Amino acid sequence: MGASSYSFVRAEYDEDAAKFALPGGADDADLHAPGIQNLFDQDLAELHGADHFVLVLPAGAAAHIEAGIAYGLGKRCWAVGPSDRSETLYRIFAAMTVDAASLVQHLKDSRVLQ
DSSP: OOOOOOOGGGOOOOTTTGGGGSTTTTTTOOTTSHHHHHHHHHHHHHHHHOSEEEEESSOOHHHHHHHHHHHHTTOEEEEESOOSSOOGGGGGEEEEESSHHHHHHHHHHTTSOO
């Protein structure tokens, strides 16, 4: 469809940061560690360079913070996936869809994807 994406799953983890990629790996991490700083810088650069932001639910606190940053940067935001509860700040999303097919259809209908 001509779109590209970025995901922390495909982020470039150097040797120092690789342990942070494991589930729970950053729970007790020193936020001033060089590996954490590199990941932060990488994620922030991707958010600045993005045209849009999609939050894939369910998602943790970091992903929700990224959604807030994207919204604050003026990016159009969408959420896709099951949501077990409503949040007032989910109003940042132009749409929330239950699955990827519904999101793609919404993006086509709203002419975001041609």
